[in-house]
Amino acid sequence: MKKIRKTNSIFSITPFTLLDYPDKLACIVWFAGCNMRCIYCYNPDIVLGKGRLSAPDVITFLHSRRLLLDGVVLSGGECTMHKDIIPLVAEIKRMGFSVKLDTNGSMPGVLKKLLDAQLIDAIALDFKALPGNYEMVTGADLFRPFAESLSLLIQSDIPFEVRTTLHSDLISVDYFQQMMSYLQSKHYKGDYFIQQFRNNVPVLGQLNYSLPEFDASRFSTSEIRVLVR
Ligand code: SF4
Secondary structure: OOOOOOOEEEEEEEEEEOOOOOOOOEEEEEEOOOOOOOOOOOOHHHHHOOOOEEHHHHHHHHHHOOOOOOEEEEEEOOHHHOOOHHHHHHHHHHOOOEEEEEEOOOOHHHHHHHHHOOOOOEEEEEOOOOHHHHHHHHOOOOHHHHHHHHHHHHHOOOOEEEEEEEOOOOOOHHHHHHHHHHHHHOOOOEEEEEEEOOOOOOOOOOOOOOOOOOOHHHHOOOOEEEEEO
16 A cells, blocks of 8 residues: 655544535545635635645544544545545545545546545535636636546446536526536436535635526436435
8 A cells, every 4th residue: 555645735624524425424634725716616725725734644533533433525625636645545445434525526537546446435526617618617727637537437336426506697597407418418317416606705716696596406307316405
């Protein structure tokens, strides 16, 4: 196994959550930094901030929670861009925890290694926008790697969900229909979570007040269940 380095790549740990990993008592490990700059990002501190904890610090924390938790959520920022991620996940799995990955899908090579090694139990993949305005929404020209990650996950048998943040200035009814069509064209089957943008919280970019414009759940099909949360 690759040695875990002592680089401070982790911003913080949320010691307990019942919300972020379905059916698990979990903690959340927040990785510092991100290769995107989404206008609506709720975590500017984490995206722009420096890590304070290392992977060995996470392992030490998990040793103290062995009998209390059964899952670990790896989030951020973007956890897959960190060199520590594969040996860290391997160690977390070796300790007996289930692992859920929250990712923007920009690192399909890392994702493939994690999937091939059977180190991940669940994934939430952000579907931020279609190619034409992906860079405007995310500040990064990374639609192609995202699409590659989506294909990888569709071909795998790992449980995963797709999720989109809905801001009324960014996603109209027509645009949402096009995002659904894109998922259908890729033969995605499963849950599609829509997160309504939360107004009045600090975000990375400048956005107007988001109006609750339409009920995305009515776009559910026999293969894609749209759930609003
Ligand atoms: S919302 Fe965008 S900028 Fe924020 S952590 Fe996720 S991918 Fe990075």
